[in-house]
Amino acid sequence: MTGKREATVAARKRDLIRATIATIHAEGSLDVTMAEIAARAGVSPGLAHHYFGGKDQLILATMRHLLAGLQARSRAGWDAAETPRARVSALVQASFGPEQFAPETISAWLVVYVMAQKNAEAARMLRIYVRRLRTHLIVGLRPVAGGQAEAIAEAAGALIDGVYLRHALRSTRPDPAAAVALVEETIDARLAALG
Amino acid sequence: MTGKREATVAARKRDLIRATIATIHAEGSLDVTMAEIAARAGVSPGLAHHYFGGKDQLILATMRHLLAGLQARSRAGWDAAETPRARVSALVQASFGPEQFAPETISAWLVVYVMAQKNAEAARMLRIYVRRLRTHLIVGLRPVAGGQAEAIAEAAGALIDGVYLRHALRSTRPDPAAAVALVEETIDARLAALG
Amino acid sequence: MTGKREATVAARKRDLIRATIATIHAEGSLDVTMAEIAARAGVSPGLAHHYFGGKDQLILATMRHLLAGLQARSRAGWDAAETPRARVSALVQASFGPEQFAPETISAWLVVYVMAQKNAEAARMLRIYVRRLRTHLIVGLRPVAGGQAEAIAEAAGALIDGVYLRHALRSTRPDPAAAVALVEETIDARLAALG
Amino acid sequence: MTGKREATVAARKRDLIRATIATIHAEGSLDVTMAEIAARAGVSPGLAHHYFGGKDQLILATMRHLLAGLQARSRAGWDAAETPRARVSALVQASFGPEQFAPETISAWLVVYVMAQKNAEAARMLRIYVRRLRTHLIVGLRPVAGGQAEAIAEAAGALIDGVYLRHALRSTRPDPAAAVALVEETIDARLAALG
DNA sequence: CATGAATGAGTTTTCATTCAT
DNA sequence: TATGAATGAAAACTCATTCAT
Numbered sequence: 001m002t003g004k005r006e007a008t009v010a011a012r013k014r015d016l017i018r019a020t021i022a023t024i025h026a027e028g029s030l031d032v033t034m035a036e037i038a039a040r041a042g043v044s045p046g047l048a049h050h051y052f053g054g055k056d057q058l059i060l061a062t063m064r065h066l067l068a069g070l071q072a073r074s075r076a077g078w079d080a081a082e083t084p085r086a087r088v089s090a091l092v093q094a095s096f097g098p099e100q101f102a103p104e105t106i107s108a109w110l111v112v113y114v115m116a117q118k119n120a121e122a123a124r125m126l127r128i129y130v131r132r133l134r135t136h137l138i139v140g141l142r143p144v145a146g147g148q149a150e151a152i153a154e155a156a157g158a159l160i161d162g163v164y165l166r167h168a169l170r171s172t173r174p175d176p177a178a179a180v181a182l183v184e185e186t187i188d189a190r191l192a193a194l195g
Numbered sequence: 196m197t198g199k200r201e202a203t204v205a206a207r208k209r210d211l212i213r214a215t216i217a218t219i220h221a222e223g224s225l226d227v228t229m230a231e232i233a234a235r236a237g238v239s240p241g242l243a244h245h246y247f248g249g250k251d252q253l254i255l256a257t258m259r260h261l262l263a264g265l266q267a268r269s270r271a272g273w274d275a276a277e278t279p280r281a282r283v284s285a286l287v288q289a290s291f292g293p294e295q296f297a298p299e300t301i302s303a304w305l306v307v308y309v310m311a312q313k314n315a316e317a318a319r320m321l322r323i324y325v326r327r328l329r330t331h332l333i334v335g336l337r338p339v340a341g342g343q344a345e346a347i348a349e350a351a352g353a354l355i356d357g358v359y360l361r362h363a364l365r366s367t368r369p370d371p372a373a374a375v376a377l378v379e380e381t382i383d384a385r386l387a388a389l390g
Numbered sequence: 391m392t393g394k395r396e397a398t399v400a401a402r403k404r405d406l407i408r409a410t411i412a413t414i415h416a417e418g419s420l421d422v423t424m425a426e427i428a429a430r431a432g433v434s435p436g437l438a439h440h441y442f443g444g445k446d447q448l449i450l451a452t453m454r455h456l457l458a459g460l461q462a463r464s465r466a467g468w469d470a471a472e473t474p475r476a477r478v479s480a481l482v483q484a485s486f487g488p489e490q491f492a493p494e495t496i497s498a499w500l501v502v503y504v505m506a507q508k509n510a511e512a513a514r515m516l517r518i519y520v521r522r523l524r525t526h527l528i529v530g531l532r533p534v535a536g537g538q539a540e541a542i543a544e545a546a547g548a549l550i551d552g553v554y555l556r557h558a559l560r561s562t563r564p565d566p567a568a569a570v571a572l573v574e575e576t577i578d579a580r581l582a583a584l585g
Numbered sequence: 586m587t588g589k590r591e592a593t594v595a596a597r598k599r600d601l602i603r604a605t606i607a608t609i610h611a612e613g614s615l616d617v618t619m620a621e622i623a624a625r626a627g628v629s630p631g632l633a634h635h636y637f638g639g640k641d642q643l644i645l646a647t648m649r650h651l652l653a654g655l656q657a658r659s660r661a662g663w664d665a666a667e668t669p670r671a672r673v674s675a676l677v678q679a680s681f682g683p684e685q686f687a688p689e690t691i692s693a694w695l696v697v698y699v700m701a702q703k704n705a706e707a708a709r710m711l712r713i714y715v716r717r718l719r720t721h722l723i724v725g726l727r728p729v730a731g732g733q734a735e736a737i738a739e740a741a742g743a744l745i746d747g748v749y750l751r752h753a754l755r756s757t758r759p760d761p762a763a764a765v766a767l768v769e770e771t772i773d774a775r776l777a778a779l780g
Numbered sequence: 781c782a783t784g785a786a787t788g789a790g791t792t793t794t795c796a797t798t799c800a801t
Numbered sequence: 802t803a804t805g806a807a808t809g810a811a812a813a814c815t816c817a818t819t820c821a822t
Contacts (some may be wrong), residue, residue: 439793
């Protein structure tokens with residue numbers, strides 16, 4: 001009985017987070033109203049509050065959801081890879097996975113960056129993500145790039161974010177393969193330039 | 196007579212645009228009030244409306260100001276450069292010039308990307324900027340990169356944007372030299388990988 | 391459950407419409423603020439918006455309320471009357487019924503005419519009212535006035551509106567009986583002049 | 586020198602009053618801005634203030650202009666008429682003279698009635714007009730209507746105002762001849778009904 | 781006298797949040 | 802729990818009026 005209820009609550013929360021992403025994409029900014037999100041999730045405006053404690057909390061929860069999804073994908077690919085270079089590729093591919101590189105998610109990411117400008121918690125979470133990606137890239141690159149691992153990791157990380165940013169402008173469907181190729185070719189070139 | 200007046204008006208407008216950038220940076224988002232901007236510019240809230248016709252128009256004017264500054268710098272560097280490769284470097288350096296790569300400007304750029312999600316004019320202007328940078332990069336790269344010019348231009352453009360985005364998170368002073376080096380090294384690596 | 395709630399909502403809406411009429415009368419013009427109306431209705435300023443969607447919509451709803459009241463009265467009198475001439479009288483009496491010819495309503499009518507100058511929907515509604523009154527007057531007058539029915543209907547309609555307009559200026563209590571007499575005597579005279 | 590200046594001042598004032606009428610008509614309400622009126626008159630917003638002392642004063646001056654025009658016409662017709670009945674007709678015709686019955690003037694009249702709801706001076710002026718028209722109508726009607734002169738004057742006055750009001754709704758060009766006929770026929774009928 | 785830049789008070793409108801049911 | 806009616810604070814925007822030039 002409680003179990004079922006809790007399941008329902010969790011489902012509602014998930015619905016609300018999904019609705020938040022969808023609404024941000026539809027609206028194109030953080031200027032989304034709780035009423036709009038709630039309506040899209042099929043619940044009352046009051047409920048969103050009740051569950052998350054406020055708009056900021058809901059946005060943060062959404063952000064956590066995005067980061068968790070990205071991290072899960074990264075970890076899975078990382079664990080499955082067998083060489084350092086393959087581990088780096090796994091991180092790149094995770095960034096452009098079907099769920100992460102969807103137009104809705106891209107819009108949400110952009111908004112998350114904006115939110116991080118004023119919300120300490122959002123900034124903290126985003127910094128952790130950036131640092132973690134950087135650390136993993138370095139670990140993966142060290143065996144093949146040595147002392148240049150940091151620089152290449154830096155470039156690769158910025159490049160991934162840049163590709164996201166540019167797709168925020170496009171109306172065309174994002175092409176994950178092209179995005180991956182762009183980043184991979186750049187990493188390869190920088191590695192080749194070492195020798 | 197009129198001259199002096201017009202100069203004053205133009206000066207006030209410039210003040211307001213500068214105040215807009217400063218306020219966006221201070222506030223960290225597009226959620227800045229006209230009153231706040233006006234106060235920072237030392238004018239009444241009503242004046243910003245009077246001059247620009249509304250908040251959106253003021254933001255767009257600010258955007259135009261940023262793009263114009265960037266373009267002026269790019270053009271100057273481009274014209275002064277003597278080799279194709281040097282022209283490409285000029286574009287990169289223009290992107291990270293002291294005014295463009297200041298924390299205030301970085302915040303404003305981020306906001307502009309967000310605005311472009313819902314404002315058609317903002318999207319149009321941003322797309323023109325992206326296209327122009329791309330075109331120039333290709334022109335500069337063609338002699339040295341041949342058929343790979345497009346791919347490298349794409350990577351370089353995304354990288355520049357990515358570096359900006361990452362600095363939007365940092366509280367430390369942006370380091371133009373490091374940013375330029377990051378991009379230049381990547382371009383060099385990709386060019387080297389061709390031969 | 392819902393029934394009670396809906397009743398409350400409908401009641402609040404009615405309150406707001408009544409408050410609109412009262413405020414227009416007290417203020418003497420369309421220059422009434424939503425805050426003023428809301429305060430008179432005992433609700434928050436935001437609620438009027440929530441319910442009606444804006445000031446214009448609230449005024450239009452008020453207008454609809456006035457026209458509906460007038461029409462209900464007209465129809466009842468019309469149906470109860472047994473001769474054509476009596477039907478005409480019923481229309482005249484409806485125009486000067488206690489609710490329609492109250493000072494508050496008179497003020498509101500004047501404002502409605504002004505609003506119709508710029509608001510298409512208001513103009514449409516007012517034109518429908520004028521046309522409907524005219525049509526009914528003609529139907530009632532035809533058996534007794536023949537080909538002169540149109541001209542007399544026109545005069546009677548204008549006279550009713552003129553009496554309203556003149557009472558908008560007076561501070562004294564409107565006298566329905568005198569108003570009815572004025573119009574009736576004129577209609578009688580014009581009918582008498584036929585034969 | 587002063588003469589010329591004063592002539593210019595008077596001309597500017599006249600321009601402003603005409604611009605006020607035109608703007609009220611164009612805008613369809615009292616919600617006209619000083620800036621709009623001034624622009625239409627080809628002067629600066631500040632000048633309208635300087636000349637009239639404020640918006641209310643300008644509107645009142647406009648009202649005075651309308652009433653003066655109407656009265657001049659009435660007096661001229663009255664003086665030229667040779668029988669009591671002809672004097673009454675002169676008043677009716679003055680009300681529907683080409684300048685008075687123009688769409689612009691009709692709009693302005695409506696606005697004047699609205700203004701009289703809250704502005705004491707406007708109400709006073711309008712009441713004087715109504716009383717004067719009434720008095721003159723009675724004087725003209727007395728010889729032919731005896732004790733019924735008051736009642737007929739009342740009806741005629743209300744009818745004139747009603748015809749104006751109804752034309753405020755129409756988009757078609759007002760037809761002075763038809764308006765005069767409507768009122769005249771009604772007066773004739775009421776006079777005929779006496780015998 | 782004339783301008784029009786500038787002000788700031790006043791109004792509409794929006795929306796996160798609360799709370800009675 | 803869940804609703805959605807209601808609030809009220811905050812923001813954009815308007816415009817009569819002022820005043821330095």
